[in-house]
Amino acid sequence: MKKVFKTHFDKVTRLLLLTFTLLILLSYMPEISWRDTVLGSYTIKKINLTSEIKKERLNSSPALLDNMIDTIIGSQRVASTVSESLLEDEVSETNKEAVKANQSETLDKNLLSVRFEDYSTTNDLSRLVSSLKNIEKSDSPMRIAFLGDSFIEADILTADVRSLLQSNYGGKGVGFIPITSPASKYRYTIDHTFDGWKAYSMVNYKEADWKYLTLPGFYYVPSEKATMSIKNKKIGKEQTTCRSAKLLFINEKNTEINVRVNEGEVQTFTPPSSPRMQSVDLTGDIYSVDFSFKNVAGFVGFGTVLDDRKGVYVDNYSVRGSSGVVLSTVDQLLSNDFDSIVHSDVIVLQYGLNVAAAHITNYSYYKRTMVRVIDKLRGYFPNTCFIIMGVGDRAMKDDANRYETMPEIIAMVGVQREIAKEAKCIFWDTFMAMGGRNSMATYVSHNPPLAHKDYTHINHAGGKKIANAFVSSLLNEVERIDDTPRTDTR
Amino acid sequence: MWQQEISSILHLLKYDPLQPLMFNSGFFIYFFVVVILGYNFIKNDIKLRSLYLMLVSFFFYYKSSGVFLAILIYIILSDFLIARKMSSCSDSKIKKQWLLLSLVTNIGMLCYFKYTNFFLGSMSELFGGGFQPFDIVLPVGISFFTFQSMSYSIDVYKGKIQPLNNPINYAFYVSFFPQLVAGPIVRARDFIPQITRPTLVTDQMIGKGVFLIISGLFKKVVISDYISVNFVDRIFDAPNLYSGFENLMGVYGYALQIYCDFSGYSDMAIGIALLLGFHFCINFDSPYQSASITEFWRRWHISLSSWLKDYLYISLGGNRKGNIRTYVNLMLTMLLGGLWHGASVVFIIWGAWHGLLLALDKLRMKYIQPCARSNMRQFITRVANTVITFHLVCIGWIFFRSDSLNTALQILTQIGNGINSALIPQFAAGYTGVLSLIIIGYVLHALPKRCEEFASQLLAKQNISTLAIIISIFVLIIIQVRSSEIMPFIYFRF
Numbered sequence: 001m002k003k004v005f006k007t008h009f010d011k012v013t014r015l016l017l018l019t020f021t022l023l024i025l026l027s028y029m030p031e032i033s034w035r036d037t038v039l040g041s042y043t044i045k046k047i048n049l050t051s052e053i054k055k056e057r058l059n060s061s062p063a064l065l066d067n068m069i070d071t072i073i074g075s076q077r078v079a080s081t082v083s084e085s086l087l088e089d090e091v092s093e094t095n096k097e098a099v100k101a102n103q104s105e106t107l108d109k110n111l112l113s114v115r116f117e118d119y120s121t122t123n124d125l126s127r128l129v130s131s132l133k134n135i136e137k138s139d140s141p142m143r144i145a146f147l148g149d150s151f152i153e154a155d156i157l158t159a160d161v162r163s164l165l166q167s168n169y170g171g172k173g174v175g176f177i178p179i180t181s182p183a184s185k186y187r188y189t190i191d192h193t194f195d196g197w198k199a200y201s202m203v204n205y206k207e208a209d210w211k212y213l214t215l216p217g218f219y220y221v222p223s224e225k226a227t228m229s230i231k232n233k234k235i236g237k238e239q240t241t242c243r244s245a246k247l248l249f250i251n252e253k254n255t256e257i258n259v260r261v262n263e264g265e266v267q268t269f270t271p272p273s274s275p276r277m278q279s280v281d282l283t284g285d286i287y288s289v290d291f292s293f294k295n296v297a298g299f300v301g302f303g304t305v306l307d308d309r310k311g312v313y314v315d316n317y318s319v320r321g322s323s324g325v326v327l328s329t330v331d332q333l334l335s336n337d338f339d340s341i342v343h344s345d346v347i348v349l350q351y352g353l354n355v356a357a358a359h360i361t362n363y364s365y366y367k368r369t370m371v372r373v374i375d376k377l378r379g380y381f382p383n384t385c386f387i388i389m390g391v392g393d394r395a396m397k398d399d400a401n402r403y404e405t406m407p408e409i410i411a412m413v414g415v416q417r418e419i420a421k422e423a424k425c426i427f428w429d430t431f432m433a434m435g436g437r438n439s440m441a442t443y444v445s446h447n448p449p450l451a452h453k454d455y456t457h458i459n460h461a462g463g464k465k466i467a468n469a470f471v472s473s474l475l476n477e478v479e480r481i482d483d484t485p486r487t488d489t490r
Numbered sequence: 491m492w493q494q495e496i497s498s499i500l501h502l503l504k505y506d507p508l509q510p511l512m513f514n515s516g517f518f519i520y521f522f523v524v525v526i527l528g529y530n531f532i533k534n535d536i537k538l539r540s541l542y543l544m545l546v547s548f549f550f551y552y553k554s555s556g557v558f559l560a561i562l563i564y565i566i567l568s569d570f571l572i573a574r575k576m577s578s579c580s581d582s583k584i585k586k587q588w589l590l591l592s593l594v595t596n597i598g599m600l601c602y603f604k605y606t607n608f609f610l611g612s613m614s615e616l617f618g619g620g621f622q623p624f625d626i627v628l629p630v631g632i633s634f635f636t637f638q639s640m641s642y643s644i645d646v647y648k649g650k651i652q653p654l655n656n657p658i659n660y661a662f663y664v665s666f667f668p669q670l671v672a673g674p675i676v677r678a679r680d681f682i683p684q685i686t687r688p689t690l691v692t693d694q695m696i697g698k699g700v701f702l703i704i705s706g707l708f709k710k711v712v713i714s715d716y717i718s719v720n721f722v723d724r725i726f727d728a729p730n731l732y733s734g735f736e737n738l739m740g741v742y743g744y745a746l747q748i749y750c751d752f753s754g755y756s757d758m759a760i761g762i763a764l765l766l767g768f769h770f771c772i773n774f775d776s777p778y779q780s781a782s783i784t785e786f787w788r789r790w791h792i793s794l795s796s797w798l799k800d801y802l803y804i805s806l807g808g809n810r811k812g813n814i815r816t817y818v819n820l821m822l823t824m825l826l827g828g829l830w831h832g833a834s835v836v837f838i839i840w841g842a843w844h845g846l847l848l849a850l851d852k853l854r855m856k857y858i859q860p861c862a863r864s865n866m867r868q869f870i871t872r873v874a875n876t877v878i879t880f881h882l883v884c885i886g887w888i889f890f891r892s893d894s895l896n897t898a899l900q901i902l903t904q905i906g907n908g909i910n911s912a913l914i915p916q917f918a919a920g921y922t923g924v925l926s927l928i929i930i931g932y933v934l935h936a937l938p939k940r941c942e943e944f945a946s947q948l949l950a951k952q953n954i955s956t957l958a959i960i961i962s963i964f965v966l967i968i969i970q971v972r973s974s975e976i977m978p979f980i981y982f983r984f
């Protein structure tokens with residue numbers, strides 16, 4: 001037999017046939033893995049020549065979402081201790097609701113428009129929408145605070161929510177800007193430079209002093225040479241200005257604050273010593289502020305708020321690495337002070353990225369903690385309504401080397417909806433707004449790309465798309481309260 | 491039951507724009523095994539061999555570019571006929587016109603597909619903008635096979651080779667699948683003599699072929715793809731989000747990535763051709779070991795740079811028209827060489843940068859004579875020159891890779907703003923995989939040629955079973971890296 005093989009097939013052919021046979025055999029080998037050894041844990045990924053061949057192109061139509069979620073969760077490597085069938089049921093129940101909630105929209109218009117789901121007992125959504133509608137008649141501005149993680153860092157998404165709302169309802173100014181920020185050069189909206197500050201974040205809560213923590217999530221301690229400058233970027237030829245700039249700080253001793261507005265004369269402020277939060281208010285047609293300080297002992301800076309008197313403002317309070325759980329560290333007194341100086345009508349919580357980790361689908365601890373966090377914040381900010389913005393899509397490579405939605409994300413979306421229900425606030429499904437399953441992969445391969453190649457973070461262009469969806473859902477609600485009350489179609 | 495299997499196999503044979511055929515895809519393994527099986531039976535019949543490989547290559551091109559197979563066939567027919575006309579022609583004027591027709595056809599095709607949007611877009615920018623780019627799909631490998639076909643026409647025109655009588659042989663030469671899609675650009679005078687020689691695959695060739703295929707795959711999948719997805723791409727996407735040190739590492743990473751990507755694919759092409767009994771010239775010769783830019787261009791993408799030298803630089807006059815003209819020719823050649831890589835201003839800047847460096851190097855060699863030195867000093871000088879040359883090349887890569895001039899300047903600014911050495915341990919901890927691969931890559935690159943030859947010889951001596959096992963283990967390793975999860979973003983304080 002071997003002789004026949006050798007005479008009819010030359011060396012190269014025999015080599016390739018043998019290699020091919022070996023590879024096929026290897027794809028049937030049992031899974032080899034080792035866990036918790038000196039070298040760590042590892043599972044050998046198998047050669048799967050046939051997976052390249054099989055083409056499973058599932059259509060991502062929203063109506064099939066039910067089936068797909070069950071399929072994904074059923075077929076994935078879930079390494080949790082909670083009984084799988086229980087989790088599947090929970091998750092698919094809540095996601096079935098998501099589909100129902102959105103179905104009337106998909107019937108109304110051809111676009112997938114994601115509705116705000118109001119689980120509050122105090123009609124938060126209608127109240128929010130009414131005040132938005134009446135903003136022009138009102139003398140005080142409306143503020144929406146986005147608390148999030150690196151997903152919205154560098155003003156991603158919030159910049160576009162801001163400009164859309166401001167073009168509809170008025171308002172000028174980027175709102176809150178922290179004293180320093182690692183992503184400051186990435187912001188498109190302002191030129192922000194700083195030097196000589198030490199930053200403390202709520203994520204490093206062991207190092208930070210909790211009495212200085214509130215919504216912004218950071219506080220900054222200056223050295224004698226500390227400086228901070230903000231300049232509004234020109235949009236085309238237009239130099240945008242705003243009418244008010246407030247520096248927020250605590251002055252425990254006798255710090256002197258020097259500021260130049262619009263590169264003009266230096267103004268000096270010597271605020272009274274106090275352990276409470278204070279502000280230095282500058283007014284006029286402001287496009288740039290430059291701060292420097294003397295006698296910095298006992299001084300703690302938070303940030304600057306740039307706005308106008310009327311209109312809508314969107315503040316971005318993002319903290320890299322935060323899961324939302326660390327919001328339990330915020331200080332009550334400081335929060336009250338903060339609320340009286342910069343009152344937020346809406347707080348949007350955009351978290352989940354740093355929680356939805358591979359192989360974990362049991363988020364009951366996270367759920368309990370977040371419900372407690374929201375209850376606590378509700379107490380500190382009594383006149384504020386809360387919106388939970390669900391986690392966005394995130395993709396990982398599957399066995400056939402394609403980028404697919406992590407099943408843990410789908411579980412997380414379900415959990416966040418439940419948090420909204422239990423904490424009685426509003427929920428908005430970011431995952432659906434992106435396009436649902438595998439939308440992150442679409443974002444990355446889009447031309448121009450809408451997300452970074454880590455398949456986790458969107459970029460400014462992607463943020464704009466999601467912002468459009470967010471604001472149009474909001475505007476739809478505004479239109480809806482104009483109509484006569486309709487019967488519940490659910 | 492078999493219906494589905496049969497229909498999915500048939501579906502596989504169809505062109506799928508979302509999964510074009512490449513050497514590192516699963517389908518290619520099946521393809522190559524089937525090709526070799528058939529080849530085994532016909533390889534001793536020279537005529538049949540050309541026909542078979544031509545058909546196989548056409549199918550390969552169809553699987554990578556679909557309907558653009560027609561363009562390939564058109565170029566082949568056109569240049570085949572033109573070459574015949576040229577050689578039977580005695581009037582040099584008419585001969586020149588035929589050559590012009592060939593050049594215009596090839597360059598015209600290339601320009602239409604590759605540069606229309608770029609050209610029209612740039613023009614419209616000058617006049618106020620508002621140009622909407624056309625949806626022109628680029629046929630895969632068009633930059634390579636047009637250049638290859640032109641080398642044939644020009645060589646026939648100059649009388650350096652005789653035109654082929656058999657169109658199948660010519661079609662085989664242009665379309666031969668290992669080099670069709672990403673080079674090397676094979677010269678007619680190097681390949682055509684091989685078309686009529688009997689098939690001979692020695693153990694040496696098998697050893698070298700297997701070595702090149704394995705090392706090519708390793709370079710492309712394990713090094714290049716991994717460090718690009720998990721690191722380099724992110725830096726170039728948003729340089730301002732990263733510190734100077736990370737940007738610098740991104741540049742070093744890219745220099746390695748592009749070398750591994752390009753040379754890996756070339757190596758696989760050369761290796762596959764060897765297994766079929768054909769010899770291609772080496773395309774990359776450890777270019778980062780160069781101690782000068784001139785040397786770099788003798789070691790980097792050799793088939794392209796020698797094509798540009800022989801057919802563009804020399805045709806423009808080379809160094810035979812006086813000093814100034816020499817430098818002009820040099821610059822022009824490099825600018826066009828840059829543009830060949832892609833339709834964007836960053837490629838032109840890259841070409842100009844290398845043109846400038848080459849010109850300066852030429853001046854240096856003219857006026858600065860090396861003096862006799864001790865061995866140690868010579869060695870140190872060479873190492874210093876290598877490091878300098880490498881960094882000059884890296885500066886070029888910043889422009890080459892950036893999606894816009896703006897991005898390139900951002901990277902240079904970030905690096906220029908200083909390198910914070912405190913970040914290095916953090917970086918090493920956060921990007922262990924990427925850093926290890928970068929170090930491994932450069933160390934392997936620095937090894938002398940003897941090591942490659944030693945490995946090839948070693949493989950040549952093995953029997954088939956051992957070789958098959960070695961290849962399978964390699965494939966297993968490659969799969970581990972290829973399917974690995976994407977590393978998450980790492981953030982550092984800076």
